Amino acid sequence: MLKNILLLLGSVGLSAAPLLAQTPSIQNTNSGTDKFAQLGTELPTPNTFRTASGAPGSQYWQQRADYDINVRLDDEKQAISGTEDITYTNLSPDVLTYLWVQLDQNIYAENSMTTSTQTADLQPRMSFGAMDYLARADFDGGYKIESVKQKGGKALSHVVNHTMMRVDLPQPLQPKQSFTFSIAYRYNINDQPKLGGRSGYEYFPEDKNYLYEIAQFYPRMAVYDDVNGWQHKQFLGSGEFALPFGNYKVSITAPADHVVGATGTLQNPDQVLSATQRKRLAQATSANKPVVIVTQAEAEQAEKGRAKGTKTWNFVAKNVRDFAFASSRKFIWDAMGLKIEGKPIVAMSYYPKEGNPLWGQYSTEAVAHTLKTYSKRTIPYQYPVAISVHGSIGGMEYPMLSFNGYRPEKDGTYSASTKYGLISVIIHEVGHNFFPMIVNSDERQWTWMDEGLNTFMQYLSEQEWERNYPSRRGEPAKIVDYMRMDKSLQTPIMTNSESVLQLGNNAYGKPATGLNMLRETIMGRELFDYAFQEYARRWAYKHPTPADFFRTMEDASGVDLDWFWRGWFYTNDRTDLAIEGVKWYTVDSKNPEIENARKRQELNAEPKTLSQQRNLQDIKRTLVDNDKPGLKDFYNSYDPIATTEADKQRYQQYVKTLKPEQQKRLNEGLHFYEVGLRNIGGLVMPVIVQMTYEDGKQEIVNIPAEIWRRNNEQVTKVFVTDKPVVAFTLDPFLQTADTDLSNNAYPRKLAPSRFELFEQQQRPQSNPMQTQPSATQPAVPASSGATGGGTN
Ligand SMILES: [Zn+2]
Structure with missing residues (x-):
């Protein structure tokens, strides 16, 4: 057993232990840097809008934009045309003489800055897809702005600057005043599988139908705030969106045989849904498993027809920052009700038959699971619906609605990675309702603020879905390969969204892992969970910045984390702690x-x-x-x-x-061990020491990162035990993303590795459902009309 009293004495610091202070020691030298310095100049000065504690200040304000939109989906030409009234309310203390509007579709315009600044290199082998992408000049994309007018009045002068448009106000907009203006526009929808993008259409050649996942489909107000003034940084593709909250009234006119799903509540079900569909929808709201509203058989029937007329679907969404929709005659539609803190919510999915059997079985269940698990740890979900749509887009989020990829093979079988990929992407994209749709950080500046926090929450939700769920990100050991890379291949997390290298590792994996390390190792679950939830409570339906997050996490937990933000978020340093040596003393x-x-x-x-x-x-x-x-x-x-x-x-x-x-x-027979510790990676981290005694028993000592506060490269630590220790191991449960485990054990251990001998050949893709069909029948046959049970 470890002798705690003596250990405490030893850890008081050697200057306080006169018997050990005879010779100059490592403890009394410094390594020249102060990794525990407070984040002073790095963070903005607190003010009345944003406090030093990380909460919104007494004078906090944010703007508001309400929309009344009419759009028409042209299924013949794959185009959108629309008109919108934007009512912009100036809740800032400032007088505004112009407004900035975002024209995201201009990312496909002829003069697109995204295209012209895109760098690439050529390889002797190129796929047709890659060539199509490089030679995509034949797509006539971008907004055609037909008019910008004061509502019911005269034209407004406006200037388009790539993806931004400045609208000049006829007279200055005073604080507390609103201004309503109208824009008429149209654009051609991008072929998403070919051209990429966060929205677009997918064409299915077998049945010659289109499936539309439509977003950024209307000119949207930019954010004006106390941090940036107007957030009019161009949309280049990586930095997503910064949007103000408001209410939306959206009418979508689509072919009469299309099924339309959208952000918000459908206002005219009697006009667009059949009596049967309305009845099924009502049943779904109280069902505890998904109920199909449009069956696969009905969707397959619809694929064969072509309606002549149109239907207009009216939706209303309150206090949201954006609006998106999906439309196709191919859609199967299922739904299931759930309650969060007494509030009824409908989880829904829209997917073509190509998604089955996976989609019918998992999508809506994953939507509901996400809402429950996130609500528990952040704030209760308050929107009326949450939707998962399947098309060609791998994963993209909007308020109440997300687009998700992953579909089984044509024979209905699928690999484990497809199944878990599907569940994970749905948890992730639905989870974005919380970050950034509700806790509305500025995605154009900071990808990590929504992706990192959301990926962390996704990990927690996945682990609640199934024991030992194969989460791709979250466990510290999973980030090690990235952290080990050459630093020229990395950027600090605190890098603008458009300039980040390795976006997935940098803005999703690393921050998510960092939060998990804070929760499990540095702060503990109780302190972390409270502080994280406090951040969500403080900034729900508001616009937080990185400083607001960093400060709230400290303020609500009472844990000094400046060293962690400094190391993990502001540098590319990595964890590599090593035991350099151990001296063993007993008493003469x-x-x-x-x-x-x-x-x-x-x-x-x-x-x-x-x-x-x-x-x-x-x-x-x-x-x-x-x-x-x-x-x-x-x-x-x-x-x-x-x-x-x-x-x-x-x-x-x-x-x-x-x-x-x-x-x-x-005569006690105590054993004294002086363990030499070195910080090779640069990142200061807690030191987790496992001691294995002669009798095989083990003990763990958790030493906070503050052990490095004087000398952050090299320290020695004395352990006093009453039994001989035969081995010391650092971080035995892989909590700190240590990038080199070979120096974590003393005495050093041999780690066995294997050579794999091979002949040049391709490894077959793993889909055991195809090779062992009898053992793994899909729950629902791909051709069946029943998708996920319930009435149909
Ligand atoms: Zn995401």
Whole structure:
């Protein structure tokens, strides 16, 4: 067992332990940097809008934009045309003379800055898809702005600057005033599988139908706030969106045989849904498993027809930052009700038959699971619906609605990675309702603020979905390969969204892992969970910045985390702690009988040198051994470590001078280990030490990162035990993303590896459902009309 009292004494710091402070030690040198300095100049100065505690200040304000939109989806030309009234309310203390509007579709315009600034290199082998993408000039994309007018009035002067448009106000907009203006526009929808994008259409050649996942489909107000003024940084593709909250009234006119799903609540079900569909939808709201509203059989029937007329679907969404929709005659539609803190919510999915059987079985369940798990740890979900749509887009989020990829093989089988990929992407994209749709950070500046926090929450939700769920990100060990990379391939997390290298690792994986490390190792679950939830409570339906997050996490937990933000978020340093060596001491008992016996043992254990060994063979007899015994004297038989009576008496005398507790110490038989620790990676981290005793028992000591506060490269730590330790291991449960485990053990351990011998050949893709069909029947046959049970 570890001796805690002594350990405490030892950790007071060597300057306070006079008996150990004789020689200058590592503890009394510094490494030249202060990794525990507070984030002073790095963070903005607190003010009345944003406090030093990380909460919104007493004068916090944010703007508001309400929309009334009419759009028409042209299924013949794959185009959108629309008109919108934007009512912009100036809740800032400032007078505005112009407004900035985002024209995200212009990312596909002829003069697109995204295209012109895109860098690439050419390889001798190029896929047709890659060539299509490079030579995509034939797509006539971008907004065609037809008019910008004061509502019901005269034209407004406006200037388009790539993806931004400045609208000049006829007179300055005073604080607390609103201004309503109208924009008429149209654009051609991008072929998403070919051109990429966060929205677009997918064409299905077999049945010649289109499936539309539509977003950024209307000119949207930019954010004006106390941090940036107007957020009019161009949309280049990576930095997503910064949008103000408001209410939306959206009418979508689509072919009459399309099924439309959208952000918000459908206002006219009687006009767009059949009596059967309305009945099924009503049943779904109280069902505890998905109920199909449009069955696969019905969707397959619809695929064959082409309606002549149109239907207009009216939706209303309150207090959202954006609006998106999906439309196709291919859609199967299922739904299930759930309640969060008494509030009824409908989880829904829209997917083509190509998504089954996976989609019917998992999508809506994953939506509901996400809402429940996130609500528990952040704030309760308050929107009326949450939707998962399946098309070609791999994963993209909007308020109440997300687009998600992953579909099974044509034969209905699928690999484990497809199944878990599907569930994970749905949890992730639905989870974005919380970050950034509700906790509305500025995605154009900071990808990590929504992706990182959301990926962390996704990990927690996945682990609640299924024991040992194969989460891709979250566990510290999973980020190690990235952290180990050459630093020129990395950027700090605190890098603008458009300039980040390796977006997935940098803005999703690393921050998510960092939060998990804070929760499990640095802060503990209780302190972390409270602080994280407090951040969500403080900033729900508001616009937080990184400083607001950093400050809230500290303020609500009482844990100084500046060193962690500094290391993990502002640098590319990595964790690599090492045990350099261990010195082992026991107490000299001064008892000649004990100590001399020990010395004898040590002497006997000393190895004979090579010469000594050879001489034993070669020199049969030495001079004094045999030929000249007269050369021997006292010293030839003197035993310097024999215990004499005088030794014993001296010992007895000494013991008498000691107090009883000192006598006890002398005979306790304690073991002292001075463990030399080195920080090779640069990142300061808690030191987690596992000691394995001679009897096989193990013990863990968790030392906070503050052990590095004076010297952050090298420290020694003394452990006092009453049993001999045979091994020390750092971070045995892989909590700190240590990038080199080979220096974590003392004595060093051999780690077995294997060579894989191979001949050049392609490894087959793993889909055990195809190779073992009898063992793994899909729950629902791909061709069946029933998708996920319930009534149909
Ligand atoms: Zn995301």
